[in-house]
Amino acid sequence: MSLMAMSAPRASVFTFESTVHSSHVLRCLDDQRRRDVMCDVTVVAEGQSFRAHRSVLASCSEYFTHRISSLTQQGAVLTLPQEVTAAGFEPLLKFAYTSKLLFGKDNVLEVRSSASVLGFRDLDEACFEFLLPKFFSSTKGSAPCPRKTCCKKKYKRQLSKTQDSFTDYDAVLLEEKEVKPVDDSPSQQEVARPCEKSEGSKLGSQKSAATTAAAAEGASDVFLRCPKYRKFQQACRKDARAAEKSLTPAVRDECGRSCSPCSSGANSKNETKQTHPARLRDNGADQRRTTEIHEKTTDVGSGGAEKDTNERERTSDDMMKMEEELEQAAGVSSRVRSGVEAVSVAERSPGLILHHCPLRASAEAPCDPVMRRSQGSERVVMDLRDDNKTRESGGEEPVSILQRAEEQADAERERGIMDRATLSVNHAREGSPPGSDEGSSDPDAGGSSNTGSGPLQAASEDWLKRHVDLGSISSDCPFLQDLDQGKCLWKGAELSECASQSGVSSLNSGEDGDSETETEGDSEAYTRERARQVQLPFSVDWIVDLGRNDFQQLLKQEVFTAEQLEFVHDMRRRCKNRLAAQRCRKRKLDCIYNLQCEIHKLKTEREKLMVQKSQLSQMKVATRHSVSALCHRVCSEANLQPEQLQVLAKYMSPDCPLTSLFPHIDALLSQSGLPLPPPASEEDWCSSGRDTVTGDGTNVQHRH
DNA sequence: TGAAATTGTCATCAG
DNA sequence: CTCTGATGACAATTT
Numbered sequence: 129m130s131l132m133a134m135s136a137p138r139a140s141v142f143t144f145e146s147t148v149h150s151s152h153v154l155r156c157l158d159d160q161r162r163r164d165v166m167c168d169v170t171v172v173a174e175g176q177s178f179r180a181h182r183s184v185l186a187s188c189s190e191y192f193t194h195r196i197s198s199l200t201q202q203g204a205v206l207t208l209p210q211e212v213t214a215a216g217f218e219p220l221l222k223f224a225y226t227s228k229l230l231f232g233k234d235n236v237l238e239v240r241s242s243a244s245v246l247g248f249r250d251l252d253e254a255c256f257e258f259l260l261p262k263f264f265s266s267t268k269g270s271a272p273c274p275r276k277t278c279c280k281k282k283y284k285r286q287l288s289k290t291q292d293s294f295t296d297y298d299a300v301l302l303e304e305k306e307v308k309p310v311d312d313s314p315s316q317q318e319v320a321r322p323c324e325k326s327e328g329s330k331l332g333s334q335k336s337a338a339t340t341a342a343a344a345e346g347a348s349d350v351f352l353r354c355p356k357y358r359k360f361q362q363a364c365r366k367d368a369r370a371a372e373k374s375l376t377p378a379v380r381d382e383c384g385r386s387c388s389p390c391s392s393g394a395n396s397k398n399e400t401k402q403t404h405p406a407r408l409r410d411n412g413a414d415q416r417r418t419t420e421i422h423e424k425t426t427d428v429g430s431g432g433a434e435k436d437t438n439e440r441e442r443t444s445d446d447m448m449k450m451e452e453e454l455e456q457a458a459g460v461s462s463r464v465r466s467g468v469e470a471v472s473v474a475e476r477s478p479g480l481i482l483h484h485c486p487l488r489a490s491a492e493a494p495c496d497p498v499m500r501r502s503q504g505s506e507r508v509v510m511d512l513r514d515d516n517k518t519r520e521s522g523g524e525e526p527v528s529i530l531q532r533a534e535e536q537a538d539a540e541r542e543r544g545i546m547d548r549a550t551l552s553v554n555h556a557r558e559g560s561p562p563g564s565d566e567g568s569s570d571p572d573a574g575g576s577s578n579t580g581s582g583p584l585q586a587a588s589e590d591w592l593k594r595h596v597d598l599g600s601i602s603s604d605c606p607f608l609q610d611l612d613q614g615k616c617l618w619k620g621a622e623l624s625e626c627a628s629q630s631g632v633s634s635l636n637s638g639e640d641g642d643s644e645t646e647t648e649g650d651s652e653a654y655t656r657e658r659a660r661q662v663q664l665p666f667s668v669d670w671i672v673d674l675g676r677n678d679f680q681q682l683l684k685q686e687v688f689t690a691e692q693l694e695f696v697h698d699m700r701r702r703c704k705n706r707l708a709a710q711r712c713r714k715r716k717l718d719c720i721y722n723l724q725c726e727i728h729k730l731k732t733e734r735e736k737l738m739v740q741k742s743q744l745s746q747m748k749v750a751t752r753h754s755v756s757a758l759c760h761r762v763c764s765e766a767n768l769q770p771e772q773l774q775v776l777a778k779y780m781s782p783d784c785p786l787t788s789l790f791p792h793i794d795a796l797l798s799q800s801g802l803p804l805p806p807p808a809s810e811e812d813w814c815s816s817g818r819d820t821v822t823g824d825g826t827n828v829q830h831r832h
Numbered sequence: 833t834g835a836a837a838t839t840g841t842c843a844t845c846a847g
Numbered sequence: 848c849t850c851t852g853a854t855g856a857c858a859a860t861t862t
Contacts, residue, residue, distance in 0.1 A: 680850095706839085707852095708851085711852085715854095716854090
């Protein structure tokens with residue numbers, strides 16, 4: 129639409145780039161492959177045939193690139209080398225079409241070998257190297273997992289941008305040796321941050337596109353975007369560094385290599401767009417544990433100015449997604465969906481899933497679990513959904529509310545989510561549950577967490593040991609940096625509260641000793657201080673999301689101090705009002721956008737009517753000429769009486785007055801005492817059809 | 833550095 | 848009366 133509005137006379141060139149097109153194409157191709165539509169090659173591995181499209185295979189694999197070029201056009205059958213087994217190739221084939229690699233312990237070696245033989249692109253060798261030790265040995269993660277170039281670039285870019293004091297971190301990153309730069313596949317690049325502004329807003333109908341984008345942003349960015357509060361983010365990075373330092377070098381080292389980080393800087397919209405997490409999920413039969421590794425990479429496919437342009441573009445599909453997200457204005461929506469996605473994938477296969485999938489929620493994504501148990505995740509998903517439903521349906525037993533809160537807390541702790549609700553729900557009611565060491569609701573924990581790296585280290589390592597079987601992720605892990613960002617993306621209130629309640633989350637937020645966070649603003653500092661004081665046993669999110677009845681029941685059931693009560697009400701009011709304001713603004717923007725559409729429609733309609741009017745004018749002229757000619761003929765051939773002439777003159781066109789036909793008509797009419805009427809006006813012509821003419825045509829009754 | 837945009841918050845009103 | 852949502856206004860922050 130921006131392009132429509134921009135259809136100015138000037139010869140301008142605009143570019144529209146869809147951010148979902150490539151993934152859509154990939155989906156269609158996969159669908160075609162499944163239905164064996166337009167497949168033009170048969171790949172045989174261990175006697176098993178796989179239908180596929182040459183172009184897809186060739187674009188994913190060096191092996192196929194070379195082999196397919198030498199194939200005949202029709203009925204091509206390509207037999208793979210013996211090293212490539214069917215079990216190893218099939219996941220790769222699916223990866224080519226879905227960007228997701230599913231494999232388990234039983235076939236990981238085959239997959240890896242096949243990928244190596246076939247020269248599959250976009251498959252991070254580090255993922256195998258990271259997991260193989262977990263599968264086949266007790267050796268913990270000695271496999272090198274190089275950091276990617278893009279990550280460094282991005283981080284450097286961010287560093288140069290922010291120019292804050294992260295030189296030590298920078299050094300850590302730069303020291304690491306890159307081994308394997310990974311190209312971003314289109315599917316990975318295509319996912320633009322929902323918060324990116326459309327280029328159209330600049331190119332095209334500025335207001336229209338801008339409002340569209342803004343409207344959509346208003347929807348999604350309620351939860352997704354966090355460009356603000358850079359101070360928070362910086363403070364969080366500081367804390368991340370503190371946490372990093374607090375962790376053991378071994379853990380840090382492995383993590384640093386295993387988790388290809390990319391951007392800790394979710395602090396900038398433009399810098400956080402390109403994300404493609406690689407999640408490693410292990411649904412082992414015994415442990416039923418799932419591990420996810422989110423991998424964020426920067427945009428390496430489109431660089432320079434083009435990148436900036438692309439990053440700002442947004443498609444209508446994105447907007448629709450965001451519209452949907454706004455409709456579910458509950459804060460759990462994106463989180464739930466993320467969980468659903470992960471679980472759905474997990475359910476499809478008991479094996480290990482590694483999928484390069486674009487993160488839908490940019491700001492949420494960093495908060496997304498680094499390590500997630502599949503069952504825990506699943507439970508979280510279901511719980512949250514049910515929670516929403518029951519919440520909408522009205523009140524329920526108070527105990528169920530608390531159970532839900534606790535289950536949510538459990539699940540979220542398991543998931544390692546560090547968004548505003550994450551880990552902040554402490555089990556004060558359970559004495560010293562796992563979360564207690566993470567939350568400041570435990571006075572000891574809270575107090576000790578203020579002391580700096582010691583408690584942080586303890587909390588982090590403990591948490592990691594208990595929740596991460598891999599034992600190789602630390603807060604040094606860039607994923608945790610992402611978490612930092614994600615965490616810090618939330619506004620001060622929630623952040624503060626989470627920081628105050630969660631020792632783990634305090635890794636990411638400004639701790640007491642951090643003077644920088646004290647400069648963030650009086651209200652935020654005040655909120656943080658209050659959150660710390662009240663030691664609320666529930667997350668603010670959860671409280672805010674509660675329905676009215678549930679909230680009332682909670683208040684009745686739980687014994688809150690006056691301070692806690694005030695804080696709860698305050699936070700609930702403010703959070704709800706915040707969401708209301710966001711909805712209100714979105715509505716405004718939608719309204720503006722609709723009005724612009726209406727204006728555009730009316731303008732178009734007006735142009736059509738003008739064209740129609742012009743055509744009608746031409747027809748009118750032609751008709752006049754025709755009538756004049758006819759009159760001329762009638763007058764010439766008939767011997768008209770003066771009365772008849774007068775009537776005739778009345779309907780003559782100014783272009784063809786009666787006097788031109790009858791030079792003596794004046795004399796005739798004057799003799800008979802009849803004046804010569806003026807020639808018919810346009811109105812007369814237009815409405816003359818309403819006149820009534822008698823049968824002989826002489827007695828014409830004027831309409832007036 | 834200043835303008836514009838964004839976002840959170842408060843006050844107020846209506847349901 | 849209380850709660851909730853909507854909205855104008857303001858301020859802080861970011862771009």
